[in-house]
Amino acid sequence: HTIYLKDYAPTPYRIVTVELDFKILEEKTRVRAQLTIEPRPETEPGTPLVLDGDGLTLDSIAIDGLPLVLSAYLADENGLTLVEPPHRRFVLETEVFLDPAANKKLMGLYRSGGTWCTQCEPEGFRRITYYLDRPDILAPFKVRITAPLAVAPVLLSNGNLIDKGDAGDGLHFALWEDPFPKPSYLFALVAGNLGSITDSFTTMSGRKVDLAIYCTHGKESECLYAMDSLKRSMAWDERRFGREYDLDVFNIVAVSDFNFGAMENKGLNIFNDKLVFASPETASDANYGNIERVIAHEYFHNWTGDRITCRDWFQLCLKEGLTVYRDQEFSSDERSRPVQRIHDVQNLRTLQFPEDGGPLAHPPRPDRYREINNFYTTTVYEKGSEIVRMLSTLLGEAGFRKGMDLYFERHDGDATTIEAFIKVFEDANGVDLAQFAQWYLQAGTPEVTVSDEYDSATQTYRLNLSQKTKPTPNQPDKPPFVIPVRFGLVGPNGSPMGWSGVSGGTVQEDVIVLDEESVTLTFTGVANKPVPSLFRGFSAPVRVVSNMDLETLLFLARHDSDPFNRWDALQTAATRLLSEGAQGRAWTGDAVDALRDALVETVQDPSLDDAFKAQAISLPGEGVIARQIGENVDPDAVARARRQMIRELVAPVGAALERRYEELTISDPYSPDAAQAGRRSLRNGLLSLLVAGTETGGQLAARQYETASNMTDRYAAMAISAHNWTGEAPALLGDFRTRFAGDPLVFDKWLTASAQAPDDGVVERIRATLAAPDFPRTNPNRLRSLLASFVMSNPVQFARADGAGYAMVTEAVAEIDKVNPQVASRILTGFRTLPSLESARQAAGRSALEALRAQHKLSRNSSDIIDRILGN
Ligand code: ARG
Numbered sequence: 001h002t003i004y005l006k007d008y009a010p011t012p013y014r015i016v017t018v019e020l021d022f023k024i025l026e027e028k029t030r031v032r033a034q035l036t037i038e039p040r041p042e043t044e045p046g047t048p049l050v051l052d053g054d055g056l057t058l059d060s061i062a063i064d065g066l067p068l069v070l071s072a073y074l075a076d077e078n079g080l081t082l083v084e085p086p087h088r089r090f091v092l093e094t095e096v097f098l099d100p101a102a103n104k105k106l107m108g109l110y111r112s113g114g115t116w117c118t119q120c121e122p123e124g125f126r127r128i129t130y131y132l133d134r135p136d137i138l139a140p141f142k143v144r145i146t147a148p149l150a151v152a153p154v155l156l157s158n159g160n161l162i163d164k165g166d167a168g169d170g171l172h173f174a175l176w177e178d179p180f181p182k183p184s185y186l187f188a189l190v191a192g193n194l195g196s197i198t199d200s201f202t203t204m205s206g207r208k209v210d211l212a213i214y215c216t217h218g219k220e221s222e223c224l225y226a227m228d229s230l231k232r233s234m235a236w237d238e239r240r241f242g243r244e245y246d247l248d249v250f251n252i253v254a255v256s257d258f259n260f261g262a263m264e265n266k267g268l269n270i271f272n273d274k275l276v277f278a279s280p281e282t283a284s285d286a287n288y289g290n291i292e293r294v295i296a297h298e299y300f301h302n303w304t305g306d307r308i309t310c311r312d313w314f315q316l317c318l319k320e321g322l323t324v325y326r327d328q329e330f331s332s333d334e335r336s337r338p339v340q341r342i343h344d345v346q347n348l349r350t351l352q353f354p355e356d357g358g359p360l361a362h363p364p365r366p367d368r369y370r371e372i373n374n375f376y377t378t379t380v381y382e383k384g385s386e387i388v389r390m391l392s393t394l395l396g397e398a399g400f401r402k403g404m405d406l407y408f409e410r411h412d413g414d415a416t417t418i419e420a421f422i423k424v425f426e427d428a429n430g431v432d433l434a435q436f437a438q439w440y441l442q443a444g445t446p447e448v449t450v451s452d453e454y455d456s457a458t459q460t461y462r463l464n465l466s467q468k469t470k471p472t473p474n475q476p477d478k479p480p481f482v483i484p485v486r487f488g489l490v491g492p493n494g495s496p497m498g499w500s501g502v503s504g505g506t507v508q509e510d511v512i513v514l515d516e517e518s519v520t521l522t523f524t525g526v527a528n529k530p531v532p533s534l535f536r537g538f539s540a541p542v543r544v545v546s547n548m549d550l551e552t553l554l555f556l557a558r559h560d561s562d563p564f565n566r567w568d569a570l571q572t573a574a575t576r577l578l579s580e581g582a583q584g585r586a587w588t589g590d591a592v593d594a595l596r597d598a599l600v601e602t603v604q605d606p607s608l609d610d611a612f613k614a615q616a617i618s619l620p621g622e623g624v625i626a627r628q629i630g631e632n633v634d635p636d637a638v639a640r641a642r643r644q645m646i647r648e649l650v651a652p653v654g655a656a657l658e659r660r661y662e663e664l665t666i667s668d669p670y671s672p673d674a675a676q677a678g679r680r681s682l683r684n685g686l687l688s689l690l691v692a693g694t695e696t697g698g699q700l701a702a703r704q705y706e707t708a709s710n711m712t713d714r715y716a717a718m719a720i721s722a723h724n725w726t727g728e729a730p731a732l733l734g735d736f737r738t739r740f741a742g743d744p745l746v747f748d749k750w751l752t753a754s755a756q757a758p759d760d761g762v763v764e765r766i767r768a769t770l771a772a773p774d775f776p777r778t779n780p781n782r783l784r785s786l787l788a789s790f791v792m793s794n795p796v797q798f799a800r801a802d803g804a805g806y807a808m809v810t811e812a813v814a815e816i817d818k819v820n821p822q823v824a825s826r827i828l829t830g831f832r833t834l835p836s837l838e839s840a841r842q843a844a845g846r847s848a849l850e851a852l853r854a855q856h857k858l859s860r861n862s863s864d865i866i867d868r869i870l871g872n
């Protein structure tokens with residue numbers, strides 16, 4: 001059934017304090033909970049108290065120490081009801097037994113590689129004990145853990161350690177206290193035999209915080225980069241937002257079975273180990289960048305998530321969009337801002353735009369859901385971040401900071417809403433953001449159409465911008481958004497062009513505020529016909545429709561003072577040619593020559609850094625081209641056009657590119673820093689062009705594979721070979737697999753490269769991999785590397801016209817769904833692009849989903865996704 005935002009109501013009772021007592025033994029775990037509960041002032045006597053529970057069996061129950069009679073309560077699969085609780089403050093004591101080793105959903109308390117650990121967001125705590133398992137119930141927690149010393153010498157929970165010692169019979173205990181009231185989804189417990197590295201951080205007010213990262217024994221040295229990232233994150237949040245850490249300890253634990261990236265539990269962040277472990281031989285530059293970003297993200301949640309949390313799960317974007325914004329800003333400050341921006345926008349266009357333009361589209365702040373786990377989406381996270389970024393663009397950096405300061409001051413300790421968040425910016429700046437708030441409430445990517453004209457006689461320049469947003473599920477018509485358009489007018493020689501007056505719309509310094517369906521701005525005193533550079537820095541998450549010709553786009557690619565728009569002009573030019581080519585409208589030789597000249601010039605420009613150049617020469621991916629085409633997409637034609645374009649681009653300059661490739665070789669020892677990583681990414685970008693565009697590229701990649709001294713170069717050589725399915729590809733894949741046998745995180749890289757290869761054998765290869773007796777079929781990282789990579793990044797084979805790609809995936813999902821519904825439903829989201837495909841592929845995909853739905857009793861997670869994709 002569906003849950004609606006409009007039905008939100010506070011609970012009749014609140015939980016004042018929580019004491020948990022875990023006795024962890026090999027066979028089972030006993031959880032005793034003592035909850036101090038009281039009715040709210042407005043609650044009528046005799047109102048039942050309904051606590052959530054998921055799969056729990058009640059062993060004993062008492063109120064204020066007195067066991068309850070059977071008629072006083074009702075316990076079933078979905079929870080525990082006290083029929084007539086006391087109309088005063090009382091202590092409810094319950095006892096349940098858990099079997100963490102059997103918990104393969106990885107929600108609640110489970111065992112990963114021998115370690116007991118928890119994941120409670122969003123609704124996992126109810127699998128541990130009966131509780132009001134919702135984010136607006138905040139309480140301080142005291143947690144006692146008892147476990148065998150031999151198997152679990154490390155015992156961790158939230159907050160500060162206040163006692164520990166021997167508990168007899170080979171057991172020991174630890175007592176943790178978290179003084180900060182928190183919702184249950186931020187509870188965490190870890191017990192295991194773990195190694196660790198330790199360090200410390202002194203906060204701006206001079207408090208010393210002990211830091212530790214726990215991991216499997218032997219992996220300690222692979223945690224050093226994560227520790228370094230943590231210390232830089234702590235310093236950054238003080239510098240940039242004035243936010244200081246608040247407990248005596250901050251612990252991170254890396255586990256190998258985890259449903260997502262990581263979790264921000266108060267004082268005890270738990271991580272998927274792929275986002276902690278790094279060594280030059282086993283992790284790529286991209287892995288290092290992700291570790292830094294996610295360590296920062298979870299740390300930043302301490303203020304935006306933990307101290308200020310969400311009132312209900314509809315508000316998820318309040319903590320996630322804001323915290324993604326904060327981690328993106330951190331990465332921009334630590335590395336190159338334009339490169340980071342391009343990276344984030346590429347990601348948005350590749351993942352969020354297809355979601356927002358398809359059957360799974362939803363507002364960043366949804367108003368209904370059937371399964372909340374299906375709303376941890378790129379729309380909530382990444383579009384949510386874009387909304388915060390637009391606020392900062394509209395208010396200016398100082399105005400934005402004033403709003404954030406007020407947010408922390410006004411809402412510290414609250415479980416709050418998007419409305420309250422918007423309000424602090426209004427109050428701090430004396431502005432009205434009611435229309436701006438539509439970004440949170442409406443789904444869909446707005447399309448902004450641009451046209452302009454110049455009158456040399458009157459030196460007048462007119463710029464028309466109009467917006468329209470297509471219908472999305474449950475939202476047929478949409479009032480206009482407030483769209484900040486950061487812009488400049490570029491003169492004939494590339495220099496900025498001034499104007500003496502502007503009328504017809506709102507312009508704040510270099511930002512046009514497009515808040516109506518259509519705006520025409522008139523600029524006077526414009527000496528020459530300008531080229532408009534719009535949406536600088538990608539100032540709004542929109543698609544731009546303009547009839548700017550190729551020559552003008554490439555002019556911007558060379559001359560715009562905004563690096564993002566230089567990159568974007570190249571992408572727009574290439575996307576246009578490629579999408580036309582894929583629809584049978586061949587590009588001209590002149591067009592390819594012009595694009596090539598611009599690309600070569602970019603690569604040779606000494607003022608640009610290598611990482612930027614790498615992004616400039618990477619052509620739009622197949623998904624981006626498909627979105628541009630919009631409907632009736634034939635993935636084969638898209639892939640063919642892309643390959644053909646690369647051949648034509650590279651043909652006359654192959655030798656020069658290869659020389660440049662050789663020059664970029666690095667002889668210094670490996671460092672993950674931005675400069676070295678940028679150089680490697682440019683070199684590998686050139687390799688990718690050479691492999692796709694020349695006869696000898698395949699051998700070049702094979703040589704790089706053999707001689708590589710780090711994972712970045714070795715993986716790039718293998719993945720590029722696989723993606724182009726060169727003659728050498730099978731041998732490289734084979735070698736990689738045996739060379740790193742025994743390292744699960746490197747095995748994931750093999751699974752990904754193998755699943756993304758577009759050869760006709762890939763479907764059978766994936767089947768065989770899955771069927772192998774030793775394939776770890778309950779590990780989310782393995783399953784995602786194999787199957788999510790395939791559905792998301794192998795459109796040619798996933799959407800095969802014969803339906804073999806779909807069939808393999810739905811058969812696999814039917815099995816996975818029985819074990820771990822969250823992993824299953826995530827894989828199914830790959831079907832979201834079905835409506836944009838040509839009819840035969842669309843029909844094959846639909847019938848595969850219909851068969852899956854008809855033949856299996858699926859989880860709520862998976863049936864929700866299928867129903868929405870099929871339109872019911
Ligand atoms: N709050 C975590 C983070 O963004 C992610 C939790 C994901 N939970 C989920 N059910 N998908 O850092």
Ligand code: ZN
Nearest residue numbers: 297301320323
């Ligand atoms: Zn988060």
